[in-house]
Amino acid sequence: MAAEAPPIQRRKARRNAAAVSGKVTLQQVAAAAGVSSATVSRILNGTAIVSDDKRAAVFEAIEQLGYVPNPVARGLAGGRTLSIGVVTQAIDSPFYSGALRGIEDTLSAAGYSPLFVSGQWNATHEARCIETLRSRRVDGIIVLTGRLSNAALAATARELPVVVTGRKLKASGLFALDFDNFEGARLATHHLLALGHRRIAFISGDLKHLDGSERLRGYRSALAAAGVRLEPVMELPGDFTEASGLAAVERLIDSREPFTALFAANDQMAFGAALALHRRRMRVPDDVSLVGFDDLAGSVYSVPPLTTVHHPVYELGQLAAESMLQLLAGEKPALELPPPRLVVRETTRQLRT
Amino acid sequence: MAAEAPPIQRRKARRNAAAVSGKVTLQQVAAAAGVSSATVSRILNGTAIVSDDKRAAVFEAIEQLGYVPNPVARGLAGGRTLSIGVVTQAIDSPFYSGALRGIEDTLSAAGYSPLFVSGQWNATHEARCIETLRSRRVDGIIVLTGRLSNAALAATARELPVVVTGRKLKASGLFALDFDNFEGARLATHHLLALGHRRIAFISGDLKHLDGSERLRGYRSALAAAGVRLEPVMELPGDFTEASGLAAVERLIDSREPFTALFAANDQMAFGAALALHRRRMRVPDDVSLVGFDDLAGSVYSVPPLTTVHHPVYELGQLAAESMLQLLAGEKPALELPPPRLVVRETTRQLRT
């Protein structure tokens, strides 16, 4: 036993050094295991059946040497980089960052790495982002609510798998994951109607996006179903930012148009609206009821906590990533997001009569 | 002229096809330009001086063919992947996402791509993340407030450039970008003292992190300087989350210890604190003054807008990325974050006497 000590120590030392420097090659593993490099590769990728003894020898060698495959070389040789491009609009938006985490969690669990790029709400920039991702040879691209045209998306889907959220679209090699924004907005508006409100103003998001237009449609639909007349003055334009929500409410108040409730197309605008109401000395929910959309992490802790429509952003990211994995595996994804759900907190109350 | 039309068209067509498929190789460019591939490489990387005519011919060919270099092959051959690993704790945290944007902006402007991974406040997981990044052959690693030991960080800095934020540390190949949390906390506490407050409670963050402990130190220092006795009961433990801020304030109120002001070690805990006060029917700032730390994007729109210490997170990301670029260029970074700055908004007021 004692005689064997030195070799063992040496092996251990080498292993640590290797694990840190990451410089052990597949070739070295093959040599140590007494097989060809092709066999090692086959074992690693499950490309072919290998005899059990060689298999064991290879794993032994991998363990001893602390071998870690080099994804760069893999990418060059095999064409697969095990990385997925993710096009987001603003990486620091409270809305998207939740989705990004969902994507990262499920992608990394599958051995893939996400490559995030920000499109910055600009179609041209977005196209450039996709070019960058393609030049980096990503295996697929996930687009979170892009500005890119459906045609452009379908075109890149012909080259590599694409998963897109926030729009409806069918094309080969592409999967669209959509959330029922219409129903969510209907739910929110219905809630206010059920509380007795009739003068319900709506702060819309960017109508160029499906999210924005669908939420407006849901609002209108609910009002119509309740027999409440649609009034253009009650539809305030916004762009999904807090500032636009604040501005919209100030304009509404200045117009002296009576209203008892406010539905903002997203939580951020609802926050802006709440501040505007506060500035004008109108209390929430005593004077005005307020509903948001998205259920951001911070909405639970706003004062008072915001009633809103839950949008499962984390799950959105997870499902987008899972769909991509399925696309990569040659399967046809059919995942669906859970239906929207109203979360009643403390910014809404029965209309005083 | 007319005779030349066909070739031009053909060239155009080929160029488009190439730009989309991204399959034109450096070899093809070399062939088209009538030079060797080495020359093309040299021109692209500025590795050596090349005659003007060949240079022009190569650029002409690149343009015609729509050549885009392949970073994967580059990574294999040259060892540089033009990608930087970024270890963050929670990609969806409002605090870190701002920094991530700063990093992405300046990195991509320099032709680098960031590779984000989440350490999830877990040293073991963080170490694994770094292994992943190294296996992907990133050219450097930026660590945002990690849990990793200084020793571990210094060790990886021996292998490749490292930039770390949120701690003080000197080592070769490593640059630490620190923010003056002590001074920021001192500023905030001083502000409350200047308003006449004496019973100022402090909700601390995770004291295992330098951010947390330094802010506590700043709070104590300001009190001491004003001759106010430090009372352990006024120092409430927290962990940087909204929930912990809420719990801390509820405990404080239940203890019936009198207090007129509250300083939370970050904005998220301040939000939690504000909600707790609201629940207990204590008004901000009329009954209690409240100060946060970080100046998150949402703090401007909280109701009422939060007085807080501005922490330049976006710049933090920018500077971290710039430092990394300098490290990569063989320079010695000496960038510094701007000093902390108190942003007085509407949650603090003169103590009523």
Add this chain to the structure above:
DNA sequence: TTGTACGCGTTATCAG
């Protein structure tokens, strides 16, 4: 089942 040999697209090292 296994090994040989070539190719992936660049960079780097030599000569010239």
Add this chain to the structure above:
DNA sequence: CTGATAACGCGTACAA
């Protein structure tokens, strides 16, 4: 200044 040519580390036809 420029051109062959050898790496870089791995996947994969092809052959055995």
